[in-house]
Amino acid sequence: MSEGTWEPNRTPRADRPSTVRRTSFLGERRTDRRFRWILTSYLIVTAVIISYTAGAIADQRGSALIINIAARQRALAERYVKDVVLVTDGIQADPLDDAEQLLTNAHALLVGGDVIAVHGADAEVVIPPGSDDPAVIAKLEQEQKLIERLTEIGHDVMQLDASDPMFDDKLLDLRVAGALVTSVSNDAVGKMTQDAEAAFSRLVLIGIALGIIGAIAAITMGVLMRRAGTQRASQFRSLVHNASDLITVVDASGIIKYQSPSSEQLVGIGPDRLVGSYLRDLVLPDDREYFDALLVNGQAGSGAVLTGEFRVRHADGSSRYVDTIVSNLTADATVGGLVFNTRDMTDRRMLEEQLEHRAFFDSLTGLPNRAVFRDRLDHAIARSARDSDVLVVLLLDLDRFKFVNDSLGHDAGDELLVAVGGRIQDCSRSSDTVARLGGDEFAILIEDAASEEAAVALAERLLEALTSPFEVRGREVFIGASIGVALHTGESGQPDELIRNADTAMYAAKGAGKGRWVVFQPAMHQRTLEFFEVQADLQRALVRGEFVLHYQPIVDLANGKLQGVEALVRWRHPTQGLVMPGGFIPVAEETGMIVPLGVWVLGEACRQAREWRDRYPETSAMSMSVNLSMRQLLEPDLVPRVAEVLAESHLEHGQLILEITEGSLLQDVGETAEKLSALKDLGARLALDDFGTGSSSLGHLRHFPIDVLKIDKSFVDGLGDEGSDASALVRAIIELARTLHLTTVGEGIESAEQLTELRLAGCDLGQGYLFARPLARDGLEKMLRTGYVFLPSALEAPSRFP
Amino acid sequence: MRRIRKKSRALLTAGAVLFSLFGCTGHPPAPPGPVLEVKVKDFKIEPSLPTIENGLVTLRVHNEGPATHEFVLIRSDLPADELPIAADGLSVDEDRVVPLGELTEVEAGASDALTVALTRGRYVLFCNLEGHYLTGMYASIEVIDDV
Numbered sequence: 001m002s003e004g005t006w007e008p009n010r011t012p013r014a015d016r017p018s019t020v021r022r023t024s025f026l027g028e029r030r031t032d033r034r035f036r037w038i039l040t041s042y043l044i045v046t047a048v049i050i051s052y053t054a055g056a057i058a059d060q061r062g063s064a065l066i067i068n069i070a071a072r073q074r075a076l077a078e079r080y081v082k083d084v085v086l087v088t089d090g091i092q093a094d095p096l097d098d099a100e101q102l103l104t105n106a107h108a109l110l111v112g113g114d115v116i117a118v119h120g121a122d123a124e125v126v127i128p129p130g131s132d133d134p135a136v137i138a139k140l141e142q143e144q145k146l147i148e149r150l151t152e153i154g155h156d157v158m159q160l161d162a163s164d165p166m167f168d169d170k171l172l173d174l175r176v177a178g179a180l181v182t183s184v185s186n187d188a189v190g191k192m193t194q195d196a197e198a199a200f201s202r203l204v205l206i207g208i209a210l211g212i213i214g215a216i217a218a219i220t221m222g223v224l225m226r227r228a229g230t231q232r233a234s235q236f237r238s239l240v241h242n243a244s245d246l247i248t249v250v251d252a253s254g255i256i257k258y259q260s261p262s263s264e265q266l267v268g269i270g271p272d273r274l275v276g277s278y279l280r281d282l283v284l285p286d287d288r289e290y291f292d293a294l295l296v297n298g299q300a301g302s303g304a305v306l307t308g309e310f311r312v313r314h315a316d317g318s319s320r321y322v323d324t325i326v327s328n329l330t331a332d333a334t335v336g337g338l339v340f341n342t343r344d345m346t347d348r349r350m351l352e353e354q355l356e357h358r359a360f361f362d363s364l365t366g367l368p369n370r371a372v373f374r375d376r377l378d379h380a381i382a383r384s385a386r387d388s389d390v391l392v393v394l395l396l397d398l399d400r401f402k403f404v405n406d407s408l409g410h411d412a413g414d415e416l417l418v419a420v421g422g423r424i425q426d427c428s429r430s431s432d433t434v435a436r437l438g439g440d441e442f443a444i445l446i447e448d449a450a451s452e453e454a455a456v457a458l459a460e461r462l463l464e465a466l467t468s469p470f471e472v473r474g475r476e477v478f479i480g481a482s483i484g485v486a487l488h489t490g491e492s493g494q495p496d497e498l499i500r501n502a503d504t505a506m507y508a509a510k511g512a513g514k515g516r517w518v519v520f521q522p523a524m525h526q527r528t529l530e531f532f533e534v535q536a537d538l539q540r541a542l543v544r545g546e547f548v549l550h551y552q553p554i555v556d557l558a559n560g561k562l563q564g565v566e567a568l569v570r571w572r573h574p575t576q577g578l579v580m581p582g583g584f585i586p587v588a589e590e591t592g593m594i595v596p597l598g599v600w601v602l603g604e605a606c607r608q609a610r611e612w613r614d615r616y617p618e619t620s621a622m623s624m625s626v627n628l629s630m631r632q633l634l635e636p637d638l639v640p641r642v643a644e645v646l647a648e649s650h651l652e653h654g655q656l657i658l659e660i661t662e663g664s665l666l667q668d669v670g671e672t673a674e675k676l677s678a679l680k681d682l683g684a685r686l687a688l689d690d691f692g693t694g695s696s697s698l699g700h701l702r703h704f705p706i707d708v709l710k711i712d713k714s715f716v717d718g719l720g721d722e723g724s725d726a727s728a729l730v731r732a733i734i735e736l737a738r739t740l741h742l743t744t745v746g747e748g749i750e751s752a753e754q755l756t757e758l759r760l761a762g763c764d765l766g767q768g769y770l771f772a773r774p775l776a777r778d779g780l781e782k783m784l785r786t787g788y789v790f791l792p793s794a795l796e797a798p799s800r801f802p
Numbered sequence: 803m804r805r806i807r808k809k810s811r812a813l814l815t816a817g818a819v820l821f822s823l824f825g826c827t828g829h830p831p832a833p834p835g836p837v838l839e840v841k842v843k844d845f846k847i848e849p850s851l852p853t854i855e856n857g858l859v860t861l862r863v864h865n866e867g868p869a870t871h872e873f874v875l876i877r878s879d880l881p882a883d884e885l886p887i888a889a890d891g892l893s894v895d896e897d898r899v900v901p902l903g904e905l906t907e908v909e910a911g912a913s914d915a916l917t918v919a920l921t922r923g924r925y926v927l928f929c930n931l932e933g934h935y936l937t938g939m940y941a942s943i944e945v946i947d948d949v
Contacts, residue, residue: 135910138868142844172891172936179892179933180845187870 038224042217049210056203063196066130069105069115070192073143074185076102077150081178084154085171088162095158099151102181106144110137133195139188146184150177246322246342249335250279254295257337266322266344268315279340284311284319298326298338309345321349351732355692358729362436364414365421373435373443377495380447384488391488392455394444395502396424396462399480399514401440404472412472416479419472423465427458443502452487452519459483459517467515482509483517496590534587537573542596546572549604550774553783553790554625554745554767557759560790562783564623564657566767567605568774569597589631598632599641606649606656608777613652616784625657625687630664639678646682653683657708661689665704673704680705687745692733701740709737711763713748720753731761738762834858834917838943840927842871842908845937847927853944860917861903861927867910871929871939875903875916882926882942885935892932899926920945 076098083095101116108115109130130140153174160167246266249258256279259271267274267282274282283291287310294308309323324342329335360372368376377393384391398420405413417440424434424442433445444462449455462483469476484506488498505520512518541547551565571579588594609624632638646656658679665672665688676686687708688701692715701709711733718726730746737744746758749768758766771790775783782788835858839850843866863873876899878885888895902925903916928940 135868138910142868175892176933176936180937183931183933184844184869190870 038217038221042214042221045210045214045217049207049214052203052210053207056199056207060196060200060203062128063192063199065125066109066127067189067192067196069127070109070130070140070185071189073102073105073109073147074182074189076105077147077178077181077185080150080154081174084157084174087158088160088167088171095154099154102147103144103151106140106147110140110144131192131195133191136188136191136195139184139191143181143184143188146177146181150174150181153177244343246340246344248274248279248340248342249329249337250295250340251337252299252330254278254280266314266320266342267312282312284313287311294324294326295338298328299330300328302328302331321345347732348736351729351736354725354729355733358692362421365418365436367421367425367442368433368435370435370437370443373433373437373445374495374499376433377445377498380445381488381495381498383447389447390449390451391498392444392446392449392452393486393488393498393502394446394455394459394462394517395437395484395486395499395506396442396444396481397483397506397510398440398466399482399510401479404477404479408473408475408477412477415472416470416477419470420466420479424462427461427465443499449487452485455485455487456517456519459485463515463517480515482506482514484509484520485517486520534584535591535593538571538584538588538591538593538597541571541573542593542600546574547597547600548572548776549601549608550776551608551780552767552774553772553780554623554765555771555790557746557755557763557766562619562622562788562790563765564625565780566625566627566659566774567601567608568627569601570774585629589629592631594629594631595635598627598629602626602642603645603648606645606651609651609655610649612781612784613655618787619784620652621655623655623657623685624651625659627659627689628664630661633660633664633672633675634668639675639682642679642684643682646684651683654685656684657687658684659687659689659710662691669703676705690747692729701736701742706742708745709733709742710745710747713768716746716748716750716754716758716768719757720751727757727761730758730763734761734763835860837862839864840873840941841866842873842929842939843867844869845929845934845939847873847929847939847941849927849941849943851943853946854920855948856921856945857919857948858917859920859945860915862913862915863905863908864913865908865910870907870909871934872931873905873908873914873916874901874928874930875918876901876926876928877923878926879924880926882928882940885926885928885940887936890932892936893930894928894935896930922947 080095080098080102083093083098086093087095105115107113108127112127112129115125115127131137153170157167157170157174160170244262244265245260246262247258247260248256248263250256256274256277259274261271263274264270269282280288280291280295290308291310294306294310297306305325305327307323307325309321311319311321313319321344322342323345324340327339327341329339330337360369361367362369377391380389380391383389401413401416404416417436420440421434421436421442424444428434428444428446431447433443433447435443435445437443444458446455446458463481466479466481469478471477484502484504486498486501486505501520501524504524505518508520508524509516509518548570549567550570551567553562554564554566555561556563569581569585571584573579585594588597605624605626609622612622613620628638635641642656642658660676680686685707686705687710688704688706689710690712691709692712711730715726715730715733718724719730734744743765744763746754746763746766747768749755749758749766749770751770754768755766755770772783836855837860838854840861840863841848841850842863849861861873861875865871874894874896876885878899886895886898887893888897902920903918905914905916908914922945924942924944926940926942928935
């Protein structure tokens with residue numbers, strides 16, 4: 001990505017906002033729990049105190065009333081005796097009313113109920129039983145009996161005449177009975193008062209205890225709150241101090257008000273020297289305009305958050321790529337400025353650029369690769385349709401290269417290829433595109449060829465240049481080349497067709513005896529015809545069931561156990577025998593046959609996985625990887641198809657892994673992401689196949705829900721070679737995958753050295769000839785039956801795994 | 803007259819207290835002389851025996867309730883139901899009898915003891931709360947010489 005192309009308002013990256021939003025610390029959560037506990041206890045204690053006090057006060061009031069009523073019984077009994085005497089003396093009184101009150105109250109004191117009061121204040125009240133103390137109850141029962149006896153005697157006395165000889169005796173009985181009621185009533189009241197006093201003392205004691213508990217809870221809570229406040233502040237300080245992210249607070253004009261210590265690492269300048277200076281001064285001049293926009297936009301609204309990427313200058317003169325999250329905390333009194341949360345992205349950007357270069361340029365010759373060539377050809381054809389230019393494609397295949405390679409070794413071959421690339425470039429103009437398509441095949445695109453003659457002239461120059469001897473490893477090496485020339489003259493035509501035509505012409509040149517050029521003629525349609533033949537064959541093969549699946553084991557590099565298999569399609573051709581995918585997949589891709597073929601592969605692989613799971617339950621965790629072509633991914637009914645297959649086979653969640661290439665992801669990013677998410681929702685996992693060979697933008701890994709990263713064989717091939725940058729790249733890729741929580745699979749492992757390097761780099765899984773070639777069903781079943789463990793000896797090499 | 807009675811009563815009480823303290827230093831106080839169990843209830847007093855030997859006699863009073871009662875011991879040759887009554891007409895006139903010992907308040911369900919030196923003669927036990935004596939809370943015992 002070059003400067004100036006970044007948008008200040010880009011959506012924050014999925015892996016970043018955490019630094020902004022996540023503010024909960026473990027300790028804080030623990031303190032919060034303790035707070036809740038203390039607060040709850042405090043509230044419970046308070047509630048208990050209040051309800052207990054309220055209840056006790058009500059009880060006390062109730063018992064005061066009851067004691068009052070009980071105490072009145074004595075006065076009532078005395079009044080009754082007096083009233084009876086008055087009545088016998090002929091003076092008006094109402095002992096019957098006294099008697100009724102005495103009896104009613106005695107009954108109510110025992111079992112509860114209405115009481116008749118002597119004085120008006122609490123007349124006609126209902127009371128509960130006077131006591132639950134058995135001693136008091138016994139006294140009250142005694143009192144009730146005595147009152148009954150008293151009123152009986154009173155009744156008798158009132159029946160007698162004062163002159164009756166029995167009268168005096170009866171009157172004495174009455175007074176004695178009255179005295180007994182008085183005495184027993186006093187006794188009962190005394191006991192009731194004693195009980196009430198004891199209850200009150202208990203209330204006071206419990207009240208004091210509850211008060212103390214409440215006070216302890218309140219003090220504990222205060223202490224905890226204070227401690228948590230201090231802890232939170234120190235946690236924040238320590239977080240900011242120890243963060244590798246750079247945290248900068250600037251005022252409205254961009255002057256640094258606070259700078260975290262990590263500035264020492266990122267820009268080589270300590271916080272002391274940065275505070276008071278302009279943050280802008282750290283930004284590279286080319287990015288300053290962009291930074292200014294970020295500063296202005298960052299202040300747009302209080303609380304706004306936006307992200308940006310730019311470069312800063314390190315004190316040692318180097319520059320660093322950073323991305324930043326800008327939060328407007330101007331309104332927050334404790335911050336009072338814009339907060340830049342900045343992270344060093346340099347390593348990631350370097351890796352991205354390296355991978356990008358690898359993806360577009362041939363690592364050996366530095367020439368554009370097939371993808372770039374194809375891209376430029378697409379654009380050129382589109383332009384030529386408008387401008388009616390003559391487009392020429394030259395395909396150049398070296399003669400005798402294999403001989404050099406075989407006799408002098410690969411290194412010599414590589415050296416030769418570099419030299420050939422140089423000579424081809426020398427012959428071409430800077431406006432031409434020279435690419436290495438692979439092996440010893442080169443291509444040249446001329447976008448503004450004046451005529452066929454000009455193209456032929458170039459072909460001649462090339463042949464001449466390549467016929468001159470090369471010096472490789474101190475020897476003179478003679479090779480030559482065959483060149484196919486295909487012209488595109490502004491009429492409609494496909495890029496593939498143009499390349500195919502050049503290819504056809506090139507083969508014609510080889511067929512004609514090498515060391516020459518041939519311009520494509522429509523008559524050279526033989527290969528095209530072959531193509532159609534293959535297409536028809538493919539259709540028949542699908543109907544006749546000539547396709548079979550082979551399964552390449554995917555091995556857990558930590559323990560050598562079989563972790564899964566990748567299903568690979570083979571064509572059991574009736575006459576040609578077993579045909580490898582290279583022999584029919586390109587045609588199937590081109591003709592669209594890949595779609596029905598892909599459906600068959602998916603269905604068969606899932607069926608087989610299910611069968612194995614049923615038959616060998618101990619391998620139930622074994623994954624089944626199935627390749628999904630770009631064409632398949634574009635099919636509108638892909639998701640329902642996969643859903644159908646999964647429903648039929650009842651595979652475990654995550655057992656099916658769909659492998660897609662990076663190229664597939666570039667088609668229609670929005671729709672593709674949606675489809676991939678839908679596939680994941682169905683329970684499939686997603687693997688990015690041949691990682692590192694496509695466009696290699698690491699953005700894919702973030703934007704798509706990928707689970708597994710398969711490191712392309714071309715990286716693995718370079719492992720163990722001295723002077724190769726493959727090790728560093730593989731390590732960087734695995735490290736990156738780990739930060740994104742992706743499982744890594746090394747593809748095409750062929751040697752123990754490669755295995756060792758992958759294991760040391762922390763690669764999770766691997767596949768390749770070192771472990772096993774793709775196996776027919778029976779071959780794999782044998783492994784499943786025996787619980788085969790791969791290459792124990794290779795795995796004994798020192799590794800980072802325990 | 804009243805002053806004298808009070809004085810003698812105080813002395814008697816002090817003596818009883820001293821005795822009980824003396825006897826209380828050990829575990830269960832082993833009464834030094836003969837023991838008379840006395841049951842008190844509403845409204846009766848029932849000694850376990852009508853006679854007892856002279857000497858340092860302990861009267862162990864058990865109130866079976868439900869009311870609280872008083873326990874008074876006097877020496878009197880009068881029949882138990884003919885003690886002089888006070889002016890209120892409801893209790894024994896204690897100025898006209900000679901109390902030898904008294905338990906002022908025996909709670910219902912509680913027991914208490916009174917230890918006094920008794921010589922040969924007739925004694926009356928009663929509760930002197932108003933009305934209690936007149937209701938029948940009295941009993942007499944006889945102290946006899948050692949056999």
